[in-house]
Amino acid sequence: MGKDAIGFNPKMPRMKKNSIRRRLLFTSLLLLAFNAAHSQSSSLLWKITKEGNSKPTYIFGTIHAIPTSLLFFPDKLQQTVAASEFIALEIDMDNMAELSTLPSMLMLKDKTIDDLLTQAQKQTVLAYITDSVGMPYQQMVQFKPMFFISLLLPKVVGSSATSYEQNIMAIAQKKGIPIEGLETVAEQVHAFDQLSLDDQIAQLVDLISNMPQARADYQSMLAAYLKQDLEKIEAISVKESEKYTNFNQVLIYERNKRWIPKLEEYAGKGGGFIAVGAAHLPGENGVLNLLKSKGYKVEPVAI
Numbered sequence: 001m002g003k004d005a006i007g008f009n010p011k012m013p014r015m016k017k018n019s020i021r022r023r024l025l026f027t028s029l030l031l032l033a034f035n036a037a038h039s040q041s042s043s044l045l046w047k048i049t050k051e052g053n054s055k056p057t058y059i060f061g062t063i064h065a066i067p068t069s070l071l072f073f074p075d076k077l078q079q080t081v082a083a084s085e086f087i088a089l090e091i092d093m094d095n096m097a098e099l100s101t102l103p104s105m106l107m108l109k110d111k112t113i114d115d116l117l118t119q120a121q122k123q124t125v126l127a128y129i130t131d132s133v134g135m136p137y138q139q140m141v142q143f144k145p146m147f148f149i150s151l152l153l154p155k156v157v158g159s160s161a162t163s164y165e166q167n168i169m170a171i172a173q174k175k176g177i178p179i180e181g182l183e184t185v186a187e188q189v190h191a192f193d194q195l196s197l198d199d200q201i202a203q204l205v206d207l208i209s210n211m212p213q214a215r216a217d218y219q220s221m222l223a224a225y226l227k228q229d230l231e232k233i234e235a236i237s238v239k240e241s242e243k244y245t246n247f248n249q250v251l252i253y254e255r256n257k258r259w260i261p262k263l264e265e266y267a268g269k270g271g272g273f274i275a276v277g278a279a280h281l282p283g284e285n286g287v288l289n290l291l292k293s294k295g296y297k298v299e300p301v302a303i
Helices: 019-034 075-082 119-133 145-157 164-175 185-193 197-209 211-226 230-241 247-269 287-293
Strands: 045-049 057-062 086-089 179-181 272-277 297-301
Touching: 045 075, 045 247, 057 075, 057 164, 057 247, 075 164, 086 164, 086 247, 119 145, 119 197, 145 197, 145 211, 164 272, 185 247, 197 211, 211 230, 230 247, 247 272, 247 287, 287 297
Parallel strands: 057 272, 086 179, 086 272
Antiparallel strands: 045 057, 045 297
């Protein structure tokens, strides 16, 4: 990919050795790029403080896939990351032992994706995966539908893409800042598994059949993200998630609640930088409001 827009090379030496596993993880994380929620203020960076602790912890809302040329990573944000004592991502993406478990978790048990598709759907999926993605469909039939969706998302994003997680990790590795995870790989995969296989198949077929619309929706969300317009992102997200049962509930709200004990720990000791999908920040069930309800002071930071 070469150097990104802020001068960091996301393909660090350690990452080259494990490119396949990391690529699997990044593509699974792309699934969250299309979720964001209800706005409290036009800011992606927030300062969390606890009474009696002078060291704040910062939390930043990401979009997990963005064209490299449009990466929004201003000096204020870079400096905040570089000055942190620890970094927490949704998953500890520096833990290769844990990441190595991902491929097996993405596989179906006692069936293949062909068992879930009608003949017409199979022809649609097979043709697109083979012709447009250039992947050997027959070698991937054991994988869950959501894995196939992750393979298609780079087609939605287009151009050369990077992620905030890659760039934040590059800073952490350069500065020797430890990285932690709010959840394990198993916990994140389990959240996706709460979506029915029928809904997963519907999403996959809909994405392939309506790729121009998917690209247009992504461009609308990207424009809103670059403006830090969480209300607009929320409107797009809600409209899309309504197509599928409990989509935001299991992928956003329930995970938010599970993260709160760790977020309280991080906020309590201070000095940290937390990066999660922008979907997780706002709204009644967002982590910002949940932390407020626990007595923490939460303030937007202009970047």
